[in-house]
Amino acid sequence: MLGLSAYHITDLPLLLLLHPMSSVYDLLMPSAGPVDVLNHTSRGIINAIAFNTVETSILASCDLDRAISLYDLRTLIWISQAILTMSANTIFWNPMEAFNFAVGSEDLSIYVFDMRNLSRSLNILKDHISAVTDVDFSPTGEELVSASYDRTIRLWKRSEGHSRDVYHTKRMQRVFCATFSSGSKHRHIPKQIKRASEIRGEEVKALNQREENRIKHSHAPAKRSSAREKMVLETVQ
DSSP: OOOOOEEEOTTSSEEEEOSTTOEEEETTSGGGOEEEEOOOSOSSOEEEEEEOSSSTTEEEEEETTSEEEEEETTTTEEEEEEEOSSOEEEEEEOSSOTTEEEEEETTSEEEEEETTBTTSOSEEEEOOSSOEEEEEEOTTSSEEEEEETTSOEEEEETTOSSEEEEEOOTTOOOOOOOOOOOOSTTSSOOOOOSOTTSOOHHHHHHHHHHHHHHHHTTTSOOOOOOTTTTTOOOOOO
C-alpha cells in the first residue's frame, strides 16, 4: 500500500498517516513514534478515510481493491468489511445518524450503508453518468451533495434514489469536491439555494419593476433613431 495522505482525528490529538504501515501518531508527543499501527486487510491503496463524528475511535476506509472497511482504534482490529463492484473514491459519515455513511463509487453510484450491517446498502443513488468523486451530507443528515467526473454537482434526498437538482454549465470542468456549508458559525446565516428553479425575492421585485416600467412607457411615441445613432456612413462631397 502506498502512502497518500494524513488525516486528523476529530476532537482527539491524533493523526493517521497513510504509508505501508498506516500508523496513528499522538500530536502531543510527535517524537514518541506511532501509538497504534493499523493492520490493513487491503492489499492496494486506500483512496479515502473518514472518522465517525460521534464515535471518533471508529473509522471507515474505501480501498482501491473495492473494499469498504471499518476499523476500531480501541481494539486495533478491522470490525467489518464490504466489497463493491468497483472501487470507491470518497466516504462521509452522516452527522446526525452515527451508524450511517455514504460512499461515492467509480460505478457512477452513491451507496448509503449502516455500519451494523454491511451485507446490503440502505439506498443506492443513481443519476451520474461518470465516476462520483466526492459526497457530503447536509448538517441535518437528510440531504446529500455529490461531485462527479461528468462535470455536474447533484443534490439528493437521502431516502430517494434519484437527484432532485443538478448544477451544470457549458464551460464547467471536472468536479472533484463538493460540500455543504456548516451554518451560522461566524455569526451570519448564509443564504443557501435550496432549489435552483425557484424564483427568489430579489428576482420577483426586479420582474415586477420591469413590468411596471413597460406599462408606464407603453403609450409614449417611439423615438426615431438618427443617422448618427445608426452608425450609417454619409457621403462626403
